[in-house]
Amino acid sequence: MSEEKKRSSKDKKKRKMKRKGIPYRDIELNIMPFIDVFSLLNTFLLMSAVFLSVGILEVQIPFLTNAPPEKTPDERVLEIKVEMEKDKIDVTAAYSRPPVNEQKKSFKPTKEDIAAMHKFLVEIRRANPDSDKVQFFSEDDVLWKDMAHVLDAIKVKQPGDPVFPTKTGSDIEKAIAAEFLYPKVVMASVML
Amino acid sequence: MASVSTKTGDQVNLNLMPMLDIFSILIVFLLMSYSTDPVSYDVNSGVELPESTTLTALDELPAIKVTKTEILVNDKKVANIIGGDVAEKDRSQGAIFPVYDELKKLATANARVMRGLSEADKAKMNALTMEMDQEHRFKLMKRIMLAAQQADFITFKLMVAKQNN
Numbered sequence: 062m063s064e065e066k067k068r069s070s071k072d073k074k075k076r077k078m079k080r081k082g083i084p085y086r087d088i089e090l091n092i093m094p095f096i097d098v099f100s101l102l103n104t105f106l107l108m109s110a111v112f113l114s115v116g117i118l119e120v121q122i123p124f125l126t127n128a129p130p131e132k133t134p135d136e137r138v139l140e141i142k143v144e145m146e147k148d149k150i151d152v153t154a155a156y157s158r159p160p161v162n163e164q165k166k167s168f169k170p171t172k173e174d175i176a177a178m179h180k181f182l183v184e185i186r187r188a189n190p191d192s193d194k195v196q197f198f199s200e201d202d203v204l205w206k207d208m209a210h211v212l213d214a215i216k217v218k219q220p221g222d223p224v225f226p227t228k229t230g231s232d233i234e235k236a237i238a239a240e241f242l243y244p245k246v247v248m249a250s251v252m253l
Numbered sequence: 254m255a256s257v258s259t260k261t262g263d264q265v266n267l268n269l270m271p272m273l274d275i276f277s278i279l280i281v282f283l284l285m286s287y288s289t290d291p292v293s294y295d296v297n298s299g300v301e302l303p304e305s306t307t308l309t310a311l312d313e314l315p316a317i318k319v320t321k322t323e324i325l326v327n328d329k330k331v332a333n334i335i336g337g338d339v340a341e342k343d344r345s346q347g348a349i350f351p352v353y354d355e356l357k358k359l360a361t362a363n364a365r366v367m368r369g370l371s372e373a374d375k376a377k378m379n380a381l382t383m384e385m386d387q388e389h390r391f392k393l394m395k396r397i398m399l400a401a402q403q404a405d406f407i408t409f410k411l412m413v414a415k416q417n418n
Contacts, residue, residue: 092269099276106283115294116307117382117410122398124407199391206387209303209413217306240308248409250391251398 118212120197122251139189141182141243144198145170145211152178154185170207179214179242183222186242190225194245218242296384296412299323303387305413313377315384315412316359317352317397324397326355337390348399356381356404380408 075085137158144151150170155163166181168174186192195215199208218240227234237244294311296302299320318325324332324339331351332339339349363378370378381401385394398409 092273096269096273096276099273099280103276103279103283106280106287110283110286113296113302114415115296115302115311116305116413116415117309117311118305118307118413119309119380119408119410122402122407122409124402201390201392201395203391204387205385205389205391205394206303208391209305209387209411212411213305213307217308219306248395248398251395251402 118209118216120212120246120248122248139185139192141185141192141195142198142249143195143211143215145203145208146200147202150174150178150211152181154189170211172210175210175214178211179219182215182242186225187223191228193243194247195243196247196249198250199248212246215243215246216241296414300384300386301388302384302412302414304416306416307413308415311382311410311412313382313410315382316356317381317383317385317401319383319385319389319393319397321386321388324349324352326352327359329355331355334389334393338393339396344396346399347396348403349396350400352397353400353403356401356406360404360406376408379406380410381406382410382412384412 137156139154139156142151142153144153148170150168151165152168153163153165155161164185166178168178168181182195197212197215222242225238227238294314297318297320299322300318316327318328319334322334323330324334331354332343332349343349343351345353367375367378383397401407401409
Protein backbone atom coordinates (compact mmCIF):
# COMPACT_ATOMS: atom_id res chain seq x y z
CA MET A 62 0.00 0.00 0.00
CA SER A 63 1.55 3.40 -0.92
CA GLU A 64 2.25 6.04 1.75
CA GLU A 65 -0.50 8.39 0.42
CA LYS A 66 -3.15 5.71 0.56
CA LYS A 67 -2.07 4.73 4.10
CA ARG A 68 -2.34 8.35 5.25
CA SER A 69 -5.75 8.82 3.70
CA SER A 70 -7.14 5.63 5.30
CA LYS A 71 -5.66 6.71 8.66
CA ASP A 72 -7.33 10.14 8.29
CA LYS A 73 -10.64 8.46 7.53
CA LYS A 74 -10.36 6.35 10.69
CA LYS A 75 -9.50 9.45 12.77
CA ARG A 76 -12.53 11.34 11.47
CA LYS A 77 -14.81 8.33 12.06
CA MET A 78 -13.66 7.90 15.64
CA LYS A 79 -13.94 11.68 16.29
CA ARG A 80 -17.56 11.50 15.20
CA LYS A 81 -18.16 8.65 17.63
CA GLY A 82 -16.32 10.53 20.40
CA ILE A 83 -13.58 7.92 20.73
CA PRO A 84 -10.00 9.23 21.10
CA TYR A 85 -7.91 7.89 18.22
CA ARG A 86 -4.65 6.13 19.09
CA ASP A 87 -2.15 4.62 16.73
CA ILE A 88 -1.68 1.00 17.90
CA GLU A 89 1.10 -1.19 16.72
CA LEU A 90 1.52 -4.83 17.65
CA ASN A 91 5.05 -5.60 18.88
CA ILE A 92 5.89 -8.95 17.34
CA MET A 93 9.53 -9.09 18.46
CA PRO A 94 8.80 -11.11 21.67
CA PHE A 95 6.69 -13.40 19.52
CA ILE A 96 9.68 -13.99 17.23
CA ASP A 97 11.95 -14.54 20.27
CA VAL A 98 9.63 -17.25 21.65
CA PHE A 99 9.25 -18.90 18.25
CA SER A 100 12.97 -19.00 17.60
CA LEU A 101 13.71 -20.46 21.06
CA LEU A 102 10.99 -23.07 20.64
CA ASN A 103 12.30 -23.97 17.21
CA THR A 104 15.85 -24.35 18.52
CA PHE A 105 14.71 -26.60 21.36
CA LEU A 106 12.50 -28.77 19.12
CA LEU A 107 15.13 -29.08 16.40
CA MET A 108 17.74 -30.21 18.93
CA SER A 109 15.42 -32.79 20.47
CA ALA A 110 13.91 -34.00 17.19
CA VAL A 111 14.32 -37.73 16.52
CA PHE A 112 14.33 -38.53 12.85
CA LEU A 113 15.22 -42.20 13.25
CA SER A 114 13.02 -44.39 15.40
CA VAL A 115 14.92 -47.22 17.10
CA GLY A 116 13.43 -50.54 18.16
CA ILE A 117 14.72 -53.81 19.56
CA LEU A 118 14.57 -57.50 18.70
CA GLU A 119 14.97 -59.55 21.85
CA VAL A 120 16.72 -62.92 21.57
CA GLN A 121 18.30 -65.36 23.99
CA ILE A 122 21.37 -67.53 23.86
CA PRO A 123 21.78 -70.96 25.47
CA PHE A 124 22.63 -70.77 29.14
CA LEU A 125 26.00 -72.17 30.24
CA THR A 126 25.91 -74.28 33.37
CA ASN A 127 28.02 -76.98 35.01
CA ALA A 128 24.98 -78.57 36.65
CA PRO A 129 23.89 -81.94 35.18
CA PRO A 130 20.93 -81.72 32.78
CA GLU A 131 17.55 -82.11 34.47
CA LYS A 132 15.76 -85.37 33.84
CA THR A 133 12.69 -84.14 31.98
CA PRO A 134 9.61 -86.34 31.90
CA ASP A 135 8.91 -88.10 28.59
CA GLU A 136 7.00 -85.18 27.17
CA ARG A 137 6.18 -84.91 23.52
CA VAL A 138 6.92 -81.29 22.59
CA LEU A 139 7.09 -79.56 19.25
CA GLU A 140 10.55 -78.25 18.35
CA ILE A 141 10.73 -75.56 15.72
CA LYS A 142 14.09 -74.83 14.13
CA VAL A 143 15.02 -72.17 11.63
CA GLU A 144 18.39 -72.75 9.95
CA MET A 145 19.75 -69.84 7.99
CA GLU A 146 22.48 -69.91 5.39
CA LYS A 147 23.60 -67.18 3.02
CA ASP A 148 21.22 -68.29 0.24
CA LYS A 149 18.75 -70.60 1.99
CA ILE A 150 16.47 -70.75 5.03
CA ASP A 151 15.17 -74.10 6.29
CA VAL A 152 12.23 -74.28 8.68
CA THR A 153 11.67 -77.61 10.44
CA ALA A 154 8.91 -78.45 12.89
CA ALA A 155 9.06 -81.89 14.48
CA TYR A 156 7.93 -83.54 17.71
CA SER A 157 10.53 -84.74 20.23
CA ARG A 158 8.98 -88.25 20.47
CA PRO A 159 7.25 -90.46 17.88
CA PRO A 160 5.10 -89.84 15.97
CA VAL A 161 7.56 -87.12 14.90
CA ASN A 162 5.30 -85.66 12.14
CA GLU A 163 8.13 -83.61 10.70
CA GLN A 164 7.24 -80.63 8.54
CA LYS A 165 10.10 -79.07 6.60
CA LYS A 166 10.20 -76.28 4.08
CA SER A 167 12.99 -74.33 2.41
CA PHE A 168 12.89 -70.66 1.51
CA LYS A 169 15.19 -68.18 -0.16
CA PRO A 170 16.28 -64.99 1.67
CA THR A 171 14.11 -62.77 -0.56
CA LYS A 172 11.26 -60.51 0.55
CA GLU A 173 8.57 -62.73 -0.99
CA ASP A 174 9.97 -65.99 0.38
CA ILE A 175 10.44 -64.51 3.86
CA ALA A 176 6.77 -63.46 3.79
CA ALA A 177 5.88 -67.05 2.78
CA MET A 178 8.08 -68.34 5.61
CA HIS A 179 6.15 -66.13 8.04
CA LYS A 180 2.85 -67.61 6.79
CA PHE A 181 4.25 -71.13 7.24
CA LEU A 182 5.23 -70.30 10.82
CA VAL A 183 1.74 -68.90 11.44
CA GLU A 184 0.22 -72.20 10.25
CA ILE A 185 2.54 -74.17 12.56
CA ARG A 186 1.54 -71.96 15.48
CA ARG A 187 -2.12 -72.26 14.59
CA ALA A 188 -1.84 -76.06 14.77
CA ASN A 189 0.20 -75.87 18.00
CA PRO A 190 -0.75 -72.71 19.93
CA ASP A 191 1.30 -73.77 22.99
CA SER A 192 4.61 -73.74 21.09
CA ASP A 193 6.03 -70.26 21.49
CA LYS A 194 9.74 -70.94 21.08
CA VAL A 195 11.94 -71.15 17.99
CA GLN A 196 15.56 -72.23 17.83
CA PHE A 197 17.52 -70.14 15.34
CA PHE A 198 20.68 -71.48 13.75
CA SER A 199 22.84 -69.40 11.47
CA GLU A 200 25.96 -69.84 9.37
CA ASP A 201 28.89 -67.56 10.15
CA ASP A 202 28.79 -65.71 6.81
CA VAL A 203 25.16 -64.52 7.10
CA LEU A 204 24.81 -60.75 7.24
CA TRP A 205 23.13 -59.17 10.29
CA LYS A 206 20.73 -57.19 8.10
CA ASP A 207 19.46 -60.40 6.47
CA MET A 208 19.20 -62.05 9.88
CA ALA A 209 17.12 -59.09 11.11
CA HIS A 210 14.55 -59.66 8.35
CA VAL A 211 14.29 -63.36 9.21
CA LEU A 212 14.02 -62.64 12.96
CA ASP A 213 11.25 -60.16 12.10
CA ALA A 214 9.37 -62.87 10.22
CA ILE A 215 9.76 -65.27 13.16
CA LYS A 216 8.99 -62.92 16.01
CA VAL A 217 6.77 -60.08 14.89
CA LYS A 218 3.08 -60.45 14.10
CA GLN A 219 1.89 -59.03 10.80
CA PRO A 220 -1.53 -57.40 10.30
CA GLY A 221 -4.09 -60.14 9.77
CA ASP A 222 -2.29 -62.76 11.88
CA PRO A 223 -4.50 -64.52 14.43
CA VAL A 224 -4.10 -63.86 18.15
CA PHE A 225 -3.27 -67.09 19.94
CA PRO A 226 -4.62 -67.94 23.40
CA THR A 227 -2.30 -67.43 26.35
CA LYS A 228 -1.43 -70.04 28.97
CA THR A 229 -2.42 -68.08 32.08
CA GLY A 230 -4.51 -65.25 30.58
CA SER A 231 -2.52 -62.56 32.40
CA ASP A 232 -2.34 -59.03 30.98
CA ILE A 233 1.39 -59.32 30.27
CA GLU A 234 0.91 -62.57 28.32
CA LYS A 235 -1.96 -61.04 26.36
CA ALA A 236 0.16 -58.02 25.45
CA ILE A 237 3.00 -60.32 24.33
CA ALA A 238 0.56 -62.50 22.33
CA ALA A 239 -0.85 -59.40 20.61
CA GLU A 240 2.60 -58.27 19.41
CA PHE A 241 4.59 -61.47 18.84
CA LEU A 242 4.13 -64.63 16.84
CA TYR A 243 6.99 -66.50 18.54
CA PRO A 244 8.15 -64.36 21.49
CA LYS A 245 11.04 -66.67 22.41
CA VAL A 246 13.85 -66.98 19.91
CA VAL A 247 16.98 -68.82 21.01
CA MET A 248 20.20 -68.30 19.02
CA ALA A 249 21.17 -71.94 19.28
CA SER A 250 24.35 -71.52 17.16
CA VAL A 251 25.99 -69.61 20.01
CA MET A 252 27.86 -72.49 21.62
CA LEU A 253 31.49 -72.95 22.66
CA MET B 254 7.23 -4.72 10.73
CA ALA B 255 10.83 -3.87 11.65
CA SER B 256 12.24 -0.67 10.26
CA VAL B 257 15.52 1.17 10.11
CA SER B 258 16.46 4.69 8.95
CA THR B 259 19.24 5.38 6.48
CA LYS B 260 21.61 8.41 6.53
CA THR B 261 19.43 10.31 4.06
CA GLY B 262 16.41 9.85 6.37
CA ASP B 263 14.62 7.22 4.28
CA GLN B 264 12.97 4.46 6.24
CA VAL B 265 13.60 0.86 5.18
CA ASN B 266 11.02 -1.63 6.35
CA LEU B 267 11.72 -5.31 6.80
CA ASN B 268 8.67 -7.48 6.36
CA LEU B 269 8.80 -10.14 9.09
CA MET B 270 5.51 -11.81 8.23
CA PRO B 271 7.02 -14.48 5.90
CA MET B 272 9.57 -15.36 8.58
CA LEU B 273 6.75 -15.77 11.11
CA ASP B 274 4.92 -18.00 8.62
CA ILE B 275 7.99 -20.23 8.25
CA PHE B 276 8.56 -20.37 12.00
CA SER B 277 4.98 -21.28 12.75
CA ILE B 278 4.90 -24.06 10.11
CA LEU B 279 8.25 -25.40 11.36
CA ILE B 280 7.00 -25.42 14.95
CA VAL B 281 3.80 -27.23 14.01
CA PHE B 282 5.80 -29.90 12.14
CA LEU B 283 8.33 -30.36 14.95
CA LEU B 284 5.64 -30.48 17.64
CA MET B 285 3.80 -33.18 15.72
CA SER B 286 6.95 -35.30 15.37
CA TYR B 287 8.14 -34.64 18.94
CA SER B 288 8.73 -37.93 20.67
CA THR B 289 7.99 -38.56 24.34
CA ASP B 290 9.63 -41.99 24.33
CA PRO B 291 11.32 -42.82 27.62
CA VAL B 292 14.70 -43.23 25.93
CA SER B 293 15.99 -40.76 23.37
CA TYR B 294 19.12 -42.02 21.68
CA ASP B 295 21.24 -40.82 18.76
CA VAL B 296 22.62 -43.78 16.84
CA ASN B 297 26.43 -43.87 16.62
CA SER B 298 27.66 -42.26 13.39
CA GLY B 299 29.71 -45.38 12.51
CA VAL B 300 26.67 -47.65 12.67
CA GLU B 301 23.91 -48.30 10.16
CA LEU B 302 21.10 -50.30 11.76
CA PRO B 303 19.11 -52.91 9.80
CA GLU B 304 15.41 -52.18 9.25
CA SER B 305 12.75 -54.08 11.12
CA THR B 306 8.98 -54.14 11.56
CA THR B 307 9.28 -54.59 15.32
CA LEU B 308 7.04 -52.45 17.52
CA THR B 309 9.14 -52.85 20.67
CA ALA B 310 10.81 -49.56 21.50
CA LEU B 311 14.31 -49.12 22.90
CA ASP B 312 14.13 -49.04 26.69
CA GLU B 313 17.75 -48.62 27.70
CA LEU B 314 20.97 -47.32 26.22
CA PRO B 315 23.15 -49.88 24.42
CA ALA B 316 25.94 -51.46 26.46
CA ILE B 317 27.70 -52.88 23.41
CA LYS B 318 28.27 -50.87 20.24
CA VAL B 319 29.77 -52.52 17.20
CA THR B 320 30.70 -49.95 14.57
CA LYS B 321 32.34 -50.75 11.22
CA THR B 322 35.81 -50.59 12.79
CA GLU B 323 35.59 -51.04 16.57
CA ILE B 324 33.78 -52.62 19.47
CA LEU B 325 32.83 -50.48 22.47
CA VAL B 326 31.47 -51.68 25.80
CA ASN B 327 29.85 -48.90 27.85
CA ASP B 328 31.50 -46.34 25.54
CA LYS B 329 34.95 -47.79 26.19
CA LYS B 330 36.78 -49.10 23.12
CA VAL B 331 37.82 -52.71 23.72
CA ALA B 332 38.74 -54.10 20.31
CA ASN B 333 39.34 -53.16 16.69
CA ILE B 334 37.56 -54.80 13.78
CA ILE B 335 39.64 -55.59 10.72
CA GLY B 336 38.09 -57.34 7.73
CA GLY B 337 34.88 -58.04 9.65
CA ASP B 338 36.58 -59.85 12.53
CA VAL B 339 38.74 -59.12 15.57
CA ALA B 340 42.48 -59.74 15.74
CA GLU B 341 43.75 -63.20 16.71
CA LYS B 342 45.28 -61.82 19.93
CA ASP B 343 41.83 -60.69 21.16
CA ARG B 344 40.23 -64.07 20.60
CA SER B 345 39.92 -66.78 23.20
CA GLN B 346 37.92 -70.00 22.69
CA GLY B 347 35.95 -68.35 19.92
CA ALA B 348 34.94 -65.38 22.09
CA ILE B 349 36.44 -61.87 22.36
CA PHE B 350 38.42 -61.66 25.59
CA PRO B 351 38.38 -57.84 26.08
CA VAL B 352 34.58 -57.88 25.69
CA TYR B 353 34.31 -60.67 28.26
CA ASP B 354 36.56 -58.71 30.62
CA GLU B 355 34.41 -55.57 30.49
CA LEU B 356 31.16 -57.52 30.72
CA LYS B 357 32.45 -59.42 33.75
CA LYS B 358 33.08 -56.07 35.48
CA LEU B 359 29.56 -54.97 34.51
CA ALA B 360 28.09 -58.22 35.86
CA THR B 361 29.93 -57.74 39.18
CA ALA B 362 28.63 -54.16 39.46
CA ASN B 363 25.10 -55.30 38.57
CA ALA B 364 25.20 -58.05 41.22
CA ARG B 365 25.85 -55.42 43.90
CA VAL B 366 22.93 -53.28 42.73
CA MET B 367 20.48 -56.14 42.16
CA ARG B 368 20.07 -57.14 45.80
CA GLY B 369 17.05 -54.97 46.51
CA LEU B 370 15.40 -55.13 43.10
CA SER B 371 12.26 -56.88 41.83
CA GLU B 372 12.48 -59.88 39.48
CA ALA B 373 11.45 -57.74 36.51
CA ASP B 374 14.23 -55.23 37.22
CA LYS B 375 16.76 -58.03 37.73
CA ALA B 376 15.80 -59.53 34.35
CA LYS B 377 16.23 -56.09 32.77
CA MET B 378 19.72 -55.74 34.26
CA ASN B 379 20.72 -59.18 32.98
CA ALA B 380 19.83 -58.19 29.40
CA LEU B 381 22.39 -56.54 27.14
CA THR B 382 21.38 -54.04 24.47
CA MET B 383 23.61 -54.25 21.41
CA GLU B 384 23.92 -51.75 18.57
CA MET B 385 25.58 -53.37 15.57
CA ASP B 386 26.22 -52.24 12.01
CA GLN B 387 24.07 -54.11 9.50
CA GLU B 388 27.01 -55.14 7.29
CA HIS B 389 28.64 -57.31 9.96
CA ARG B 390 28.31 -61.06 9.78
CA PHE B 391 26.90 -63.48 12.29
CA LYS B 392 30.47 -64.70 12.99
CA LEU B 393 31.30 -61.44 14.81
CA MET B 394 27.94 -61.36 16.60
CA LYS B 395 28.53 -64.95 17.76
CA ARG B 396 31.96 -64.05 19.20
CA ILE B 397 30.41 -61.18 21.18
CA MET B 398 27.52 -63.36 22.36
CA LEU B 399 29.94 -66.10 23.44
CA ALA B 400 31.87 -63.55 25.50
CA ALA B 401 28.60 -62.38 27.07
CA GLN B 402 27.58 -65.99 27.74
CA GLN B 403 30.81 -66.49 29.70
CA ALA B 404 29.94 -63.40 31.73
CA ASP B 405 26.43 -64.82 32.45
CA PHE B 406 24.46 -62.55 30.14
CA ILE B 407 21.99 -64.59 28.09
CA THR B 408 19.39 -62.10 26.90
CA PHE B 409 20.16 -59.71 24.09
CA LYS B 410 18.19 -56.74 22.81
CA LEU B 411 19.42 -56.16 19.28
CA MET B 412 18.86 -52.59 18.11
CA VAL B 413 17.14 -52.08 14.78
CA ALA B 414 15.71 -49.13 12.87
CA LYS B 415 11.91 -49.19 12.91
CA GLN B 416 10.45 -49.25 9.44
CA ASN B 417 7.91 -46.54 8.61
CA ASN B 418 4.82 -48.40 7.37
